[in-house]
Amino acid sequence: MSINPADIITIELNCTGWPVPCTRDITRHQLAELLLTLDDMAATTTDQAPDHAQNWPTPDEAYTNAPHLFTETTTLAAASADPETELDREWYLRHAALLDRVALHAACFDNAPGAGTAAQEAEATAVLLLDLDQACRDYDPRAYVRQQYALWASSK
Template identity: 50%
Template sequence: MGFDPNEIVTVELDCVGWHAAYTRDITRHQLGELLLKLDDMAEGAVTAPEWPTPEQAYIKAPSISSESEWTKRTADEWHDELDREWYLRHAALLDRMALHDDPEQQGAVTEDAEAVATGLLDMDRAPRHYDARAYVRQQYALWAAEQPYDPWGTSK
């Protein structure tokens, strides 16, 4: 008992947010090829990156007070010419401050850290399904590792 690879079958796709289902008549052979392609795509799917822990990300970071002074001074000097480095360091500063918040009761610092981290995701056009604060930690660790100089004025 076999099947005819040229037999026509109806495939219906329906996803959340679609106005109507997408229906298409294809052969069993085409359906088999489509399923193989979907399997291949699933195997090669991009997974969320491994995020560094806060300790790993901020191991070489200056004190919170030093970084706070830098972000304020730089914002005052540069006004509306702030670059990605400033936004990254500001997001990392808020993330570090939020780590001291009680996890059971998110305070204003935690909310600010989330908002600024999401802004960095958008600035970088990173996927919105990423954990925004984990993304900040990853980007900060990468940025700090690439610095040819000591951005904080301390010896490494």
Template identity: 50%
Template sequence: MFEIRVICDPAETEPIVAALDRTFTVGTVSVYPTRDRKRNRLYARAESKPTDAEPAESSLAAEQAYANAPSINSEIGWAARTLAAAGCFTELGRDFYLRKAALLDRIALLDEPDIPYGDATAAADAAAVFLMDMDQPGPFYDPRTYVRQQYAHWLSSEQ
């Protein structure tokens, strides 16, 4: 991931944003006026787009992130026990929401070969966005890829 900063005339803003989208995988592009208010400053986080020869990053990340994860059934049991013991959602920490998002992502991956995607995919997407909102990491292309990266990091630190 890298950051892009562009200063341009206001009339060039939309064509530049479109060109960034065609060239890179770009998160939200923030637009601010320059101090003299004559030009725009554009800021974006981006990644190189994978070539056709590269495997899709999200499926590769899923295989790597969940390679040493406990079984789905085990994680469902852990989540149920944790919820029962907490008594209140405000007592649940980031680890709970990370593990929940990863669990829902794993379930959705089982569902996703069938199109249209079902409720599992919608639940996984919502949990991933919630985790990103909680962490506020900045714009990322795919919230579920973010969950996989964070889960792999968390799992490696737990072992």
């Protein structure tokens, strides 16, 4: 049986002291991320905060096989301009990754015009992806994009 990571499932969390259980519809992919996060949390002691940074790929690792910036820009622009195309999580992930890559490229040049704006746009779009995925806001948003992009790229 094939499992689609985009399938929507309902989870119910019921912790001691909660007046009612918390029920949410999430994708199987989001469930996998939640279980990894809970596993990380269980591995830490109460005296020590979890170190999520160890799970983040570097930009080079995340974007190793990513298309050229121009190609990706053209592809995403075409999809967003097509009224028949519904922008899904994949589009938002690729868009966030593209802006992250642009910001990284701009940061390579000292005093590059727009470098600050590129970083701000990358950060804002990464936060949008965090919200779309209902992921923890404690994560480094751009590192989260890199992780998710690397996972997506390895699964296609």
